[in-house]
Amino acid sequence: MENVIEFHGVSKSFETFSIDNIDLQIKQGYTTGFIGPNGSGKSTMIKFMMNLLQPDKGKVSVFGLDYATHEKEIKNRIGFVYDSNIYYESLNLKDISKIVAPAYKQWDNKQFNKYINQFELPLNKSIKNFSKGMQMKASIAIALSHNAELIIMDEPTAGLDPTFRRELLDIFQEFMVNEGKSIFFSTHTTSDLERFADYIVLVDKGEILFHQPMDKLQEQYVLVKGSTDLLDRDTEAHFIYIEESQGIFQALSKDAGEVQKVFEDHVVIEKASLDEIMFYMKSAHRNGGN
Structure with a gap:
């Protein structure tokens, strides 16, 4: 499998915005940075990748599989970090881990606790009492604790201080040491991508302006x-x-x-x-x- 994510002729129309006939191939085993101004279509395309939104026409495949017949298998192999909390705010991390763990075949409780300690997160405090940065750290800990093959992240460093952002990038680089692992990383903090990404996709108004290797961009x-x-x-x-x-x-x-x-x-x-x-x-x- 050469590509971990593929878009073929994907289109979607909204009242004030549209994505028209997008073709995109994201290579397996690399980190791809996804950039563009607000309202450019980044979040919409990530929703396609996660099957949270379906295109009007065209096809999206992940791991060479389609969601129509392989949704459970695909999502079992993905770690997802969204730009805001997606868990029940009244629950604490201990409870959330008990709910999330059975959904993944390779959930690793030891790994989860390792990240909780490393990120200095309280297990018994309600998520609603976490800061934005703490909520993001919690999402990252969960995403990295079930041996995912693909990490999809939407603004994962939002609300994080520069010191922890650097630490987090080191963690992602450790994750990428394992052959075949892939990261798709949407962010406005382009300095993170300059030291971390292998490929960059730039999107604006629902169009892909380029998809190039990071080193070529820096040379050209x-x-x-x-x-x-x-x-x-x-x-x-x-x-x-x-x-x-x-x-x-x-x-x-x-x-x-x-x-x-x-x-x-x-x-x-x-x-x-x-x-x-x-x-x-x-x-x-x-x-x-x-």
Whole structure:
């Protein structure tokens, strides 16, 4: 099995938003970062992966299986971390673990208690009295305690302090040491993905703008800064999107060598961060580029 998740011609229409004919293949054994602005369709696509929402047309498969005939098997092999609490707020973690454990064939109570201790979570305190960060840690502990083959996460580091975020990424890297394990990671904290993801999917307004290896993105995309006097129809063609302010332009390009050749030492060329790539690609998509 080469792909752990596959979308084939997936479409869904809502009153103010639509996803149209999406094709997407997520490789098994890698960490895929899923980025895009709010309202871009990320949560909708994650709901398709979890069978919480069905497309109007097209097909979604997980582990090469479809939900129509293999829902229990698929969900048994997935660990899911949502961006808000999905458990009964009146229950404590001890009770929740007793309810959740029978649903998974490979639930590991020893592993669960290890994460509870590591994350310093109280077993006998009601979830409703947990902070947002504590609720997220609880979801992560449960997701990692049943030998899941695929972890799907929607904003898993929301509400977590930077120190714990770093610790959490180390835990995910340990998880990925096991051959065949996969992570699909939706987040606005792109700095986490820069040190952790193998692939990046950028989505905007229900369209996939790119799906590329992280190292290729870091090699290809550059931010170029210079005087607007340097811009004309020919030179602008080397950029994906250009911003201008007070006689200075800043633009995203995929070809540092060509930009260097055209502008020589009249511009400053810097590596573009994932945040900058997302911003300029989204702007180009919404404004038709330059």
